[in-house]
Amino acid sequence: MKKALALLFALALIGTLAACAAPTATTAPTSAPTATPTLEPPYEVVIELINYGMDIPDLGVIEQKVNEISLPKTNTTIKFKPVAVADQFMKLSLWVAANEKVDLAMTGITTNPGNLVAQGCLQPITDLVHNSPTIMSLMGDYLAAGTFKGEIYAVPGIAYPAAGMSYLYRSDLATQYSITVPAHVNSLLDLEPIFAAVKASGMAQYATSLGDGKNQTTSMMDNSFDPLGDPSYETNGVIMLNDTTNTIVDIFETQAYHDRVLKLRDWYNKGYVDTLSYSNGYSTHDSLANDTAFGFVAQIGAGSNVAYWTGSTGKPLAECTIGEKTISAGGAMNMSWGVATTSERPDKAIQFLELMFSDVSVANLLNYGIEGTHYVRVDGTTQVIRYPDGKNAFNCGYGTFINWYGDTKKTWVMQPLDDKFIASLDGFTKAGGAKMLASFGYSFDSTNVKTELTAITAVVDQYRSPLEAGVVADVEGQYQAFVQALKDANIAKVIAENQTQLNAWLATK
Amino acid sequence: MDRSRSIRRAWKWVPLYALAVPGLAYFFINNYLPMEGLVIAFKSYTAKAGIWGSPWIGLKNFEFLFVSKEAWTITRNTLGYNLAFILVNTVLGIALAIFLNEIRKKSLRKVYQTMILLPYLMSMVVVGYLVTAFLGENTGIVNGILRSLGGQNIQWYTTKAYWPFILLVVNTWRMVGFDTIIYLASIVGFGDQYYEAAEIDGATKLQQIRHITLPLLKPSIVMLLTMSMGRIFRSDFGLFFQVPRSNGLLYDVTQTIDTYVYRALLVKGDIGMSSAASFYQSFVCLAMILLFNWMMRRYSRENALF
Numbered sequence: 001m002k003k004a005l006a007l008l009f010a011l012a013l014i015g016t017l018a019a020c021a022a023p024t025a026t027t028a029p030t031s032a033p034t035a036t037p038t039l040e041p042p043y044e045v046v047i048e049l050i051n052y053g054m055d056i057p058d059l060g061v062i063e064q065k066v067n068e069i070s071l072p073k074t075n076t077t078i079k080f081k082p083v084a085v086a087d088q089f090m091k092l093s094l095w096v097a098a099n100e101k102v103d104l105a106m107t108g109i110t111t112n113p114g115n116l117v118a119q120g121c122l123q124p125i126t127d128l129v130h131n132s133p134t135i136m137s138l139m140g141d142y143l144a145a146g147t148f149k150g151e152i153y154a155v156p157g158i159a160y161p162a163a164g165m166s167y168l169y170r171s172d173l174a175t176q177y178s179i180t181v182p183a184h185v186n187s188l189l190d191l192e193p194i195f196a197a198v199k200a201s202g203m204a205q206y207a208t209s210l211g212d213g214k215n216q217t218t219s220m221m222d223n224s225f226d227p228l229g230d231p232s233y234e235t236n237g238v239i240m241l242n243d244t245t246n247t248i249v250d251i252f253e254t255q256a257y258h259d260r261v262l263k264l265r266d267w268y269n270k271g272y273v274d275t276l277s278y279s280n281g282y283s284t285h286d287s288l289a290n291d292t293a294f295g296f297v298a299q300i301g302a303g304s305n306v307a308y309w310t311g312s313t314g315k316p317l318a319e320c321t322i323g324e325k326t327i328s329a330g331g332a333m334n335m336s337w338g339v340a341t342t343s344e345r346p347d348k349a350i351q352f353l354e355l356m357f358s359d360v361s362v363a364n365l366l367n368y369g370i371e372g373t374h375y376v377r378v379d380g381t382t383q384v385i386r387y388p389d390g391k392n393a394f395n396c397g398y399g400t401f402i403n404w405y406g407d408t409k410k411t412w413v414m415q416p417l418d419d420k421f422i423a424s425l426d427g428f429t430k431a432g433g434a435k436m437l438a439s440f441g442y443s444f445d446s447t448n449v450k451t452e453l454t455a456i457t458a459v460v461d462q463y464r465s466p467l468e469a470g471v472v473a474d475v476e477g478q479y480q481a482f483v484q485a486l487k488d489a490n491i492a493k494v495i496a497e498n499q500t501q502l503n504a505w506l507a508t509k
Numbered sequence: 510m511d512r513s514r515s516i517r518r519a520w521k522w523v524p525l526y527a528l529a530v531p532g533l534a535y536f537f538i539n540n541y542l543p544m545e546g547l548v549i550a551f552k553s554y555t556a557k558a559g560i561w562g563s564p565w566i567g568l569k570n571f572e573f574l575f576v577s578k579e580a581w582t583i584t585r586n587t588l589g590y591n592l593a594f595i596l597v598n599t600v601l602g603i604a605l606a607i608f609l610n611e612i613r614k615k616s617l618r619k620v621y622q623t624m625i626l627l628p629y630l631m632s633m634v635v636v637g638y639l640v641t642a643f644l645g646e647n648t649g650i651v652n653g654i655l656r657s658l659g660g661q662n663i664q665w666y667t668t669k670a671y672w673p674f675i676l677l678v679v680n681t682w683r684m685v686g687f688d689t690i691i692y693l694a695s696i697v698g699f700g701d702q703y704y705e706a707a708e709i710d711g712a713t714k715l716q717q718i719r720h721i722t723l724p725l726l727k728p729s730i731v732m733l734l735t736m737s738m739g740r741i742f743r744s745d746f747g748l749f750f751q752v753p754r755s756n757g758l759l760y761d762v763t764q765t766i767d768t769y770v771y772r773a774l775l776v777k778g779d780i781g782m783s784s785a786a787s788f789y790q791s792f793v794c795l796a797m798i799l800l801f802n803w804m805m806r807r808y809s810r811e812n813a814l815f
Contacts, residue, residue, distance in 0.1 A: 089778055093556035115778070120557025213757075279646050279666040281754055341557055446777070451569075454773035454782065455577040461772045462757040462764075471667055472758070488578050 042071055043348040045078045047104040048092070051400050053084030058369060058397040066365050073359070074351045085110060095342060096121045102340040103349035106157075108333050109402070113146050113154035114443040122338040124151035128350040134358040135350075138407060141430060144441030145329035146336055155353065157335035157404050160302035160425045162434030164325035165223050167191055167208070168309055169295030170288070171318040177201040181295075184321045187222045188297065189263065191320070195272040198294050205294040209274040209287030210264060213465030217251065220260060220297065220468060222323040225251055226437045227330065228444060228498065235456045236444050237495040241326075246438060246506065248499045250491050252464075253483050261467045261475055268470030278469040289313040297322070301331065302408065302428040311416030325427070325434040329441055335404045356406050363406020368414065369398035378415065383422055386415040442505045449497050455489035550784040570785035579769060587744050587765040590673075594680050595737045601681060602688030603726065607718060609689065610696045622693070626686035633747025640679060640752050666754060672762045679752055680745070688733060695729045696722060731805060731812045738801040742793040743767065766790060 049056070059080050067077040081102060083091045089111045095102050096119070107113040107122065116122050129135055129143065129152050136143075138159045146154030167188075169181055179197050182190075195207035210216065217234055226239040228248070237248040240256070251257055267273050274287045287293035289312075298309055306319045337353055339346045356362050368375045368385060374396045378384040393399035403414060409425050426432040446453055463482035472478045545560070550570055552563040574580060605625060612618040628636070643650045644665035652662045665671055703721045712720070744765035753763040770786040805813040 096556040097559050118555065120555045276646055279664070279754070279756075280641075450777065450779065450782065451573040451576055453777065454573040454779075455579070457775070457777075458577065458579060458769060458773040462760045464757065466667070466756070466758045485578070 041075060043076050043345050045070075045076050045103045045349055045352045046081050046101055046343075047078050047352075048102065048106045049080040049082045049400060050085050050088060050106050050109060050402055051082055053086065054394065054399070056080075056082060056398060056400070058374070062365055062369055062398055065370060066362055069359060069362055069365075070352060070355060074348070074355050076348050076352050076355075078352065089115075092116070092121055092340065093119055096340060099342055101342050101344060103343040103345070104353060105338050105340045106335070106402075107146075107154045107338040108157065108336040112330070113333055113336060113338055114148065114445075116338065117148050117153050118445070118447070121340060122153045123341045123343065123346060124153055125155075125339050125346055125350055126150075126152040128347055129155060132350055132354040134354055134407075138357055141436070141440075142327075142332045145332040146338070147441060148443060154333060154336045154338040156332045157337055158302060158332075158408060160408060160428035161332040161334070162325040162327045162428040162430075162432070163223070163299055163301045163331045164434075165322045166298055166300045166306075167295050167320040167322060168288075168298050168306060168317045169320070170205070171316045173203060173205065173294055174318065177203050181318070181320045183319075186323060188220060188260075188322055191322075192267075195267065196270075199271055203294065204291075206274045206287070206292060207272040207294050208267075209277050209282070209284045209293040209296050210268070210469045211277050211284035211287065211296075212281050213278055213467070213469030213471070214283070216468040217257075217464065220264065221251070221257065223326060224256070224323060226326075226439050227328060228439050228442065228502070235453060235460055235491075235494070236446065236498050237491070239439065246502065248495050248502065250483075250486060250495060252460075252486060258479060261470075261479060264468065264470040265472065265475045273470055275471075278466070278471045285309065285313050288315060300325075301334075302425055303404070305417075305421060305424060307417045307421055327430060327434050327436045327440065329437075329439070329443065332440075335402060360406060360410045363411045366405035367400075367403040367411055369396070374398045375412070375414070377412075381419050383412050384415060384418055385412040439502065442502055444498050444501060446494075446497075449494045452490045452494050456486060456491050456494065459485045459489050546784070547788055549781055550788040552781055554781045554784075566781075570779075570781045571789060573773065573782055574766075574770075574786060574789060577773075579764065582761060583764050583766045583769045586762065587742060587767075590676065590680075590744065590749075590765065591737075591741045593673075593677055594684070595734065595741075597677065597681050598685050598688050599730065599734065601685050603692050603723075603730070605685065605689040606692035606696055607722060609693055611714075622690070625689055628683040629686045631683065633745070633751045636679065636683060636747070637751035637754070640675070641754070644675070666756055667758050669759055669762050672753060672759055676748065676752065676763070680748055683748075691733060692726060692729060695726055699725050727812055732814055735798060735801055735805070735814045738797045739794050741797050742790045746771070 049059075059082070063078055063080060070076050070078060083106075088106070088109060092102065092105055092111070105116075105122070107116055113122065135155055139156050142156045142159070142161060143152055145156060146152055167181070167185075173179075174181060177198075179194065179201060181194055185191060191208075198205070198207035210220075224241050225234075226241060227234055228236060228238060234251045238251045239246055239248055240251075240254065243249075264273070268275060274282070274292050276282075276292070277284070277287050282290070282292075284293075284296035285298065288296050298304070300306075300319075300321070306317055310317045339349045343349050356366065371377070371385075372388075374388075374391075375385040376388050378386050387393070387396055403411075405411070409422060413419075413421055428434060430436055459482070463478065463485065466472050467475065467478055467482065549560060549563075551565055551567065552560070553566045553569075554560070554563045558564075609618055609622060609625075612621065641649070644652075646652060646662055646664060646666070649665070651665070655661065655663065663671075665675070699722070703725075704717055707717050707721060744767045746767045749763050749765045749768050750771070753759045756763075766786065770783060774783050774786075802813055802815060
């Protein structure tokens with residue numbers, strides 16, 4: 001037995017070594033020391049900087065440049081706290097738990113302000129926001145999205161929050177095979193004749209791709225429902241836009257959804273969609289980028305427009321918009337700012353936020369760094385910039401994850417975006433004709449139905465993607481099993497709870 | 510007189526125990542100190558209130574593991590796959606160790622040994638892509654062979670029936686090297702005299718294996734089995750998540766407790782509920798170790814680990 005014990009120790013040692021060798025969590029790069037720690041009055045605003053988790057060498061220089069403006073104007077200096085996007089929620093909640101100072105926290109991207117408020121990570125900033133004229137005039141109605149129990153906790157970072165969907169297709173192939181795609185259709189179904197034409201034209205590409213079926217619902221349902229602040233997972237029930245009674249339903253149980261998945265399978269059988277994308281794990285735009293699809297349906301927002309997708313897929317694209325653009329709370333909060341509970345001076349934090357929206361040079365520094373070093377202007381354009389020759393986001397010294405500091409309409413834009421992008425921004429506002437969803441500003445508190453929600457999430461994860469990628473031969477059987485599984489997971493209870501809360505919210509409106 | 514001798518004898522062991530200090534310190538810091546966090550499983554945790562400040566909510570965090578219809582599927586898959594893995598890895602591991610030991614040419618033995626161990630060091634993401642290279646529908650090697658023999662493509666990634674075997678093969682290919690090395694280390698340590706004596710008595714190779722190697726290996730086998738029992742309610746997340754490509758059609762045979770917890774809690778990021786799941790797994794594993802060891806003690810006292 002002694003031998004076995006010795007072996008046990010040896011194993012333990014191996015385990016230790018393996019643990020050391022294994023790549024542990026990426027350590028956040030330490031930021032360079034702040035430039036001017038003066039006597040007492042200037043307040044240091046700690047600002048979260050979301051990035052890909054890589055080292056950003058020039059942080060100190062940017063901080064210094066920003067301080068040169070912010071110190072005289074607001075008596076604040078800034079200090080970046082870099083966070084890898086994957087750790088976003090975990091880092092913020094750990095900082096709050098450890099009482100570590102954070103002033104401006106990014107409350108969008110992989111987190112949402114509702115959850116952060118529930119976790120006690122954010123503090124109310126209602127009065128401070130009301131006293132900030134630029135923020136008030138830019139965000140106006142959108143501020144409701146960051147309001148919880150009557151108090152503002154988060155401010156939208158983008159004043160152009162609408163989202164719609166479009167069929168993006170290869171303009172070069174359309175010309176070559178003389179395929180005419182309209183500029184707008186009301187429903188994805190209206191594209192069926194185009195798909196048939198693509199198939200008949202004899203080109204090597206499929207008409208479209210359903211990708212790996214992940215996160216499809218919103219786009220394949222023509223943007224025709226209100227997800228009630230839950231943009232990517234329709235687990236809490238939704239309101240169909242053609243329903244004016246604000247009745248929450250299980251979207252997967254609706255006739256519209258049923259018909260749509262049958263249609264997708266039909267397209268799959270007819271050879272309109274890339275049949276291999278599901279098992280190969282290609283997303284819809286992967287299929288386009290690797291030349292297997294002629295077009296794909298994309299969600300379109302101010303930041304993810306045709307120019308963006310052209311850059312991302314590397315193909316010349318044209319656009320056919322589908323349905324109407326809507327403004328959801330989730331969309332407005334996609335990039336948003338809150339003040340952490342561990343901020344010592346929330347007033348100073350909001351003052352800096354106001355400066356970021358009103359002073360374009362601060363916003364440009366935060367977004368893109370220093371002209372000549374991190375970017376250069378593009379000749380013949382008004383606001384377009386590019387990386388200096390031989391540089392890119394990963395080696396220019398200041399490549400960040402988001403370029404949404406300040407008012408997007410006034411800041412530079414990075415290629416492949418162009419001046420047209422700036423002009424298009426107004427179309428993504430309420431004033432520009434996008435529809436505010438009835439539930440805008442409502443958020444669902446799921447505490448009472450946590451257990452049910454986990455089961456529903458798991459069911460949706462299991463059944464949805466194969467159905468929406470068209471790979472299931474027995475659509476009817478799989479669909480019925482899906483609906484039944486949702487019922488078994490007690491989605492009715494979640495919807496009832498959601499409806500009660502929504503009605504209470506509507507009553508106060 | 511007697512006492513001083515025993516002190517002196519104990520003193521002799523001090524340097525040896527000192528050697529264990531870094532390892533023990535590691536275990537204390539890494540494995541025992543964080544146990545304070547176990548209370549999160551019984552609390553409604555919020556970041557602001559912290560671990561001790563958050564309110565107690567009893568067993569509410571555990572509910573989600575049991576109310577779902579999936580509870581049976583994930584329990585069956587987790588335990589079933591683990592039992593199959595333990596069985597196959599033990600049998601194959603011993604067999605490979607014996608084979609390797611019979612190779613006389615030292616350099617060749619090292620080559621084989623390394624080749625068997627190599628997959629163990631590979632990331633599961635890479636393994637996932639290797640499997641796709643074999644099983645991809647149009648581009649995979651296996652379907653390529655089938656087509657060249659005049660057969661049809663098989664849709665590996667959408668057919669449930671194949672996956673228990675695929676997962677078993679992948680797991681064995683990846684993990685067997687580790688067990689093999691441990692068994693081989695034991696076998697090498699046995700020394701030649703038993704085998705020489707047996708040879709003089711006219712024992713065949715098979716008889717030597719059966720009557721010398723296997724009985725001598727028993728302590729190692731029992732120890733590795735006990736340790737496997739300690740992991741029986743945990744699954745290799747990478748294997749069950751990356752290799753089947755997180756494909757919903759296959760969940761009936763690929764969903765284990767770890768992947769279920771990941772998928773169900775991904776959206777909400779509820780720390781209390783994920784702690785509860787982990788607590789439950791640890792509890793079952795501890796129970797299994799104790800049970801297995803108790804059975805071993807009944808069956809052969811001297812081989813039980815503790």
